[in-house]
Amino acid sequence: xxxVKQNSPSLxxxxxxxxxxxxxxxxxxxxxxxWYKKYPAEGPTFLISIxxxxxxxxxxxxxxxxxxxxxxxxxxxxxxxxGDSAVYFCAARNNAGNMLTFGGGTRLMVKP
Amino acid sequence: DVKVTQSSRYLVKRxxxxxxxECVQDMDHENMFWYRQDPGLxxxxxxxxxxxxxxxxxxxxxxxxxxxxxxxxxxxxLESASTNQxxxxxxxxxxxxxxxxxLFFGSGTQLSVL
Numbered sequence: 001x002x003x004v005k006q007n008s009p010s011l012x013x014x015x016x017x018x019x020x021x022x023x024x025x026x027x028x029x030x031x032x033x034x035w036y037k038k039y040p041a042e043g044p045t046f047l048i049s050i051x052x053x054x055x056x057x058x059x060x061x062x063x064x065x066x067x068x069x070x071x072x073x074x075x076x077x078x079x080x081x082x083g084d085s086a087v088y089f090c091a092a093r094n095n096a097g098n099m100l101t102f103g104g105g106t107r108l109m110v111k112p
Numbered sequence: 113d114v115k116v117t118q119s120s121r122y123l124v125k126r127x128x129x130x131x132x133x134e135c136v137q138d139m140d141h142e143n144m145f146w147y148r149q150d151p152g153l154x155x156x157x158x159x160x161x162x163x164x165x166x167x168x169x170x171x172x173x174x175x176x177x178x179x180x181x182x183x184x185x186x187x188x189x190l191e192s193a194s195t196n197q198x199x200x201x202x203x204x205x206x207x208x209x210x211x212x213x214x215l216f217f218g219s220g221t222q223l224s225v226l
Contacts, residue, residue: 002154004154006154009152034214036215036217041121041219041220042219042220043116043202043204043217043218043219043220044155044202044215044217045217046214046215046216049214089154089155091155098143099157099160099170100157100215102147102154102155102156103154104152104153104154105152105154
């Protein structure tokens with residue numbers, strides 16, 4: 001059973017608007033969360049992270065929100081740009097170990 | 113910049129062949145990982161290595177083995193390739209000396225088993 005789920009396989013957004021990518025998790029032992037972005041024919045690259053002691057982390061156009069009670073996190077991209085079109089993976093780390101568990105990914109398409 | 117290099121971008125192999133996927137990192141990272149990426153399933157951990165000559169099974173190790181004889185190199189071995197091992201394989205590395213250090217990935221090897 002997947003412990004990290006990204007329920008939207010794809011998302012299409014107009015350039016300049018907000019993109020919201022969602023991620024749900026089931027394991028309450030997860031204490032650190034990351035977002036990776038992947039372009040075709042390239043490996044995933046780190047985008048932004050958040051510790052479970054915070055509820056928000058911001059880096060330029062990217063903001064990650066964490067709702068621990070709901071076991072839900074989201075990535076906001078404002079404003080969205082065509083270069084943001086990629087697959088986004090949510091990942092979570094278990095505080096009992098050091099491994100990351102990844103979600104299934106969401107393909108974001110930003111239309112000019 | 114950290115560089116994680118995977119030896120092949122594309123590979124086509126036949127069922128039953130022994131397949132070697134090679135990965136080299138240049139940042140003296142202790143930890144190295146092999147993942148496979150399949151549509152809708154995300155990245156699933158096959159094997160990882162905390163340091164030289166150390167290896168641990170990940171979530172889906174069946175049908176795979178690994179070798180870490182040198183710190184910079186981590187090899188994934190498919191002893192007898194099967195069609196269900198057709199996938200994108202991603203190698204990653206990470207320093208164990210930095211708290212919450214992120215993973216650095218290679219560009220991936222798309223393996224097709226016919």
